[in-house]
Amino acid sequence: MFSPGELITALLLLSAIVVFAAGTLALLRLPDPLCRLHALTKIDNLGFGLLAAGLALIQPTWIDGLKLLAIWTLILCSSTTNGYLIAHHCVWESRR
Amino acid sequence: MMLWWVVDLTLCALMIALAAGSLFAATLRRRVIFFIAFGLLTAIVWARLQAPDLALAEAAIGAGLTGALLLAALPTAQPTEHKRDADRLIEWVSLLLAALLAVVLIAVLTTLLPVVDGDPSLAVTARLSDAGVSHPVTAVLLNFRAWDTLLELAVLLCATIGVLNLAPARKAPRHAGALADTLIRILLPLLILTAGYLLWNGAFAPGGAFQAGAVLAAATVVLHLGGGVRLPPFSLAQLRGLLALGLLLFLSVGLVQLAFGQALLQYPLAWAGSLILLIETGATLSIATMLSLVYLGGHPLRDWPVAGDSRDREI
Numbered sequence: 062m063f064s065p066g067e068l069i070t071a072l073l074l075l076s077a078i079v080v081f082a083a084g085t086l087a088l089l090r091l092p093d094p095l096c097r098l099h100a101l102t103k104i105d106n107l108g109f110g111l112l113a114a115g116l117a118l119i120q121p122t123w124i125d126g127l128k129l130l131a132i133w134t135l136i137l138c139s140s141t142t143n144g145y146l147i148a149h150h151c152v153w154e155s156r157r
Numbered sequence: 158m159m160l161w162w163v164v165d166l167t168l169c170a171l172m173i174a175l176a177a178g179s180l181f182a183a184t185l186r187r188r189v190i191f192f193i194a195f196g197l198l199t200a201i202v203w204a205r206l207q208a209p210d211l212a213l214a215e216a217a218i219g220a221g222l223t224g225a226l227l228l229a230a231l232p233t234a235q236p237t238e239h240k241r242d243a244d245r246l247i248e249w250v251s252l253l254l255a256a257l258l259a260v261v262l263i264a265v266l267t268t269l270l271p272v273v274d275g276d277p278s279l280a281v282t283a284r285l286s287d288a289g290v291s292h293p294v295t296a297v298l299l300n301f302r303a304w305d306t307l308l309e310l311a312v313l314l315c316a317t318i319g320v321l322n323l324a325p326a327r328k329a330p331r332h333a334g335a336l337a338d339t340l341i342r343i344l345l346p347l348l349i350l351t352a353g354y355l356l357w358n359g360a361f362a363p364g365g366a367f368q369a370g371a372v373l374a375a376a377t378v379v380l381h382l383g384g385g386v387r388l389p390p391f392s393l394a395q396l397r398g399l400l401a402l403g404l405l406l407f408l409s410v411g412l413v414q415l416a417f418g419q420a421l422l423q424y425p426l427a428w429a430g431s432l433i434l435l436i437e438t439g440a441t442l443s444i445a446t447m448l449s450l451v452y453l454g455g456h457p458l459r460d461w462p463v464a465g466d467s468r469d470r471e472i
Contacts (some may be wrong), residue, residue, distance in 0.1 A: 135347070142340040150335060 068117050075137030080108035094151045098144050109133055109154035177248060189227045196220030209363035210294045213355070217371035218448075226452055227376050287427020290360040298365065299433045303422045307411070310404050310440060317400060317447040326453035329381050340381040345358055348376040356441050360430065366403075366437040372443025377449035393458055396446070403443030407436050 074139030117126030178191035359365030
């Protein structure tokens with residue numbers, strides 16, 4: 062039988078897969094760069110967040126879980142900035 | 158076990174698809190982006206093959222720095238529209254050479270190579286206590302085969318000197334914005350910390366001078382792209398010192414052993430660990446400087462090459 066922790070992990074990982082799949086579909090199908098960027102940053106923020114939270118619960122030591130969450134924080138910062146920079150560039154290019 | 162087969166086969170298929178993408182995609186920009194993805198996947202494959210040292214180096218240099226370099230080179234390099242006869246000849250010759258190489262590689266892989274699994278090799282493991290470090294890869298690179306690493310540093314230095322004499326360094330883009338500056342302020346200390354960690358870790362775990370140097374160089378690239386935060390000013394003498402530091406430290410440590418009647422680069426047992434750390438620290442700084450200059454594509458000082466102590470910079 063599974064422990065409650067493992068069940069929560071499975072639930073989080075499955076939701077992460079759903080977010081990744083939906084985000085990838087949106088990345089391929091949405092019409093313009095800004096919409097696709099929206100999908101991409103959602104994958105980074107929410108998808109990776111769910112993945113990190115799920116994996117953090119089943120780490121042998123708590124410090125490893127903390128490291129995963131630290132990586133997620135870094136990804137939040139960098140994906141926010143990357144999204145802003147790419148959008149900025151798109152607007153700049155369309156005005157030329 | 159079944160699951161790993163699926164993962165491995167997916168990795169193989171993706172490698173081939175990305176390689177095809179980086180060769181045959183419609184525009185040069187797409188090919189470069191496929192190539193960066195290919196580099197990242199190569200890093201994952203090395204990790205899967207239990208070679209974390211190579212994975213780290215590939216992720217930092219292969220995917221990160223080379224990617225930045227290729228993207229930066231894009232606007233000036235346009236693909237030629239029509240193929241000339243010479244191009245076709247080159248294509249056929251490269252195809253022939255690649256086919257030949259593939260045949261030879263398959264012959265070597267199927268006949269000569271003994272399959273070793275588990276520890277890197279018995280010879281290294283047996284002598285590891287003499288190395289001064291407990292990580293076998295660092296033991297080979299900085300002690301048992303230190304001569305190779307010394308020459309590698311010299312080759313890198315020669316390449317950098319070539320790049321320095323090409324042109325002035327690439328100008329920093331100036332439209333990054335406030336958000337990017339904030340990210341750089343967060344990332345920069347983390348990158349420097351990571352480089353120090355990789356350098357220190359090299360003695361007993363995957364890491365070392367090349368990985369640490371590549372991460373430091375990545376910090377320079379981030380600074381350059383951001384355009385807001387800048388490196389402190391440096392002079393030509395300081396730049397030369399940084400470039401030569403790694404090689405000079407390596408050589409002098411090696412030569413001092415000759416004076417004591419030992420072989421070149423044969424460290425005394427008690428000092429081996431500290432000497433390797435010393436050499437790697439110098440090498441890290443030099444490699445970071447070299448890789449940064451290669452990315453910048455030229456000399457970073459405005460009054461090159463007359464300046465002795467003028468504190469002028471463009472990057």
